[in-house]
Amino acid sequence: MADLWQSAMDHAVAVARKAGQVVGKALHDDRKVMTKSSSVDLVTQTDQKVEQLIIRSVKEKFPTHRFIGEESVAAGESCVLTDEPTWIIDPIDGTTNFVHTFPFVAISIGFSVNKEVEFGVVYSCLEDKMFTARRGRGAFCNGAPLQVSEQTDIKQSMVATEFGSSRAPETVEKIFCSLRNILCIPVQGVRGAGTAAINMCLVASGCVEVYYEIGTHVWDVAAGSLIVTEAGGVLMDVEGGDVDLMSRKIVAANSKTIAERIIEEIAAFSPPRDDVLPQHQ
Ligand SMILES: Nc1ncnc2c1ncn2[C@@H]1O[C@H](CO)[C@@H](O)[C@H]1OP(=O)(O)O
Ligand SMILES: [Mg+2]
Numbered sequence: 001m002a003d004l005w006q007s008a009m010d011h012a013v014a015v016a017r018k019a020g021q022v023v024g025k026a027l028h029d030d031r032k033v034m035t036k037s038s039s040v041d042l043v044t045q046t047d048q049k050v051e052q053l054i055i056r057s058v059k060e061k062f063p064t065h066r067f068i069g070e071e072s073v074a075a076g077e078s079c080v081l082t083d084e085p086t087w088i089i090d091p092i093d094g095t096t097n098f099v100h101t102f103p104f105v106a107i108s109i110g111f112s113v114n115k116e117v118e119f120g121v122v123y124s125c126l127e128d129k130m131f132t133a134r135r136g137r138g139a140f141c142n143g144a145p146l147q148v149s150e151q152t153d154i155k156q157s158m159v160a161t162e163f164g165s166s167r168a169p170e171t172v173e174k175i176f177c178s179l180r181n182i183l184c185i186p187v188q189g190v191r192g193a194g195t196a197a198i199n200m201c202l203v204a205s206g207c208v209e210v211y212y213e214i215g216t217h218v219w220d221v222a223a224g225s226l227i228v229t230e231a232g233g234v235l236m237d238v239e240g241g242d243v244d245l246m247s248r249k250i251v252a253a254n255s256k257t258i259a260e261r262i263i264e265e266i267a268a269f270s271p272p273r274d275d276v277l278p279q280h281q
């Protein structure tokens with residue numbers, strides 16, 4: 001059903017662009033903040049409004065498709081990936097950035113069939129960069145092909161990561177342990193855009209060699225995962241195994257060499273998986 005997925009992808013691009021306009025407008029007049037799991041896990045009316053806008057628009061065109069949306073899961077819906085065509089949506093990836101007007105905010109839409117991501121759309125709306133990938137057909141930014149960096153030396157590499165939303169002392173300890181180990185390899189720099197989806201697009205674009213994080217959710221990484229692999233990159237678990245998008249642990253790198261080198265330095269921990277209740281811990 002290749003043609004059907006292409007029309008779904010075209011729809012995803014169109015609705016992501018429309019969502020980006022809503023986000024861009026709300027940046028100036030509608031940033032009323034609420035909290036979810038903790039005082040640093042933020043949500044706004046715009047997150048909820050944009051998710052509803054996307055889901056409504058997709059349902060009209062593809063009434064049988066399923067959804068996993070960040071804000072729907074936060075409202076109690078299940079987060080289980082089946083073999084059915086499923087839209088995996090993060091309406092605003094980078095809500096903390098949005099609230100502070102820090103200029104990296106993305107709409108992330110992944111689409112999976114038989115538990116495999118068929119296409120991914122990440123719209124970095126404040127930069128007006130539309131990142132797209134379709135399985136087997138490459139990754140693009142505003143239509144231009146993307147290619148990961150060719151760097152093989154970790155000491156000449158840039159690393160992206162985030163501090164996440166947990167402030168539990170044991171978690172913060174592990175995050176800083178990994179960060180210190182990696183900084184002292186030494187690598188040339190450590191960066192974080194404040195959004196998992198854009199960090200993955202930075203790997204796909206060749207700006208950073210590797211992004212790793214523990215604590216991401218499936219809606220943060222579904223679309224970006226295909227953009228990275230279609231740009232020639234690799235995905236792994238932080239402990240070296242195969243990536244599992246529900247496991248909340250991800251390494252996205254330009255190569256297996258760089259991924260494995262970073263993994264040596266990561267102090268791993270295991271937050272509750274996305275597909276077991278309760279959500280959002
Ligand atoms: N305080 C915080 N700092 C950074 N990321 C946070 C965060 N709270 C939630 N996150 C989420 O965790 C992801 C991975 O770092 C981010 O892309 C972001 O997605 P969100 O904006 O969609 O919630
Ligand atoms: Mg997110």
Ligand SMILES: [Mg+2]
Binds near residue numbers: 047070090091093095
């Ligand atoms: Mg979000």
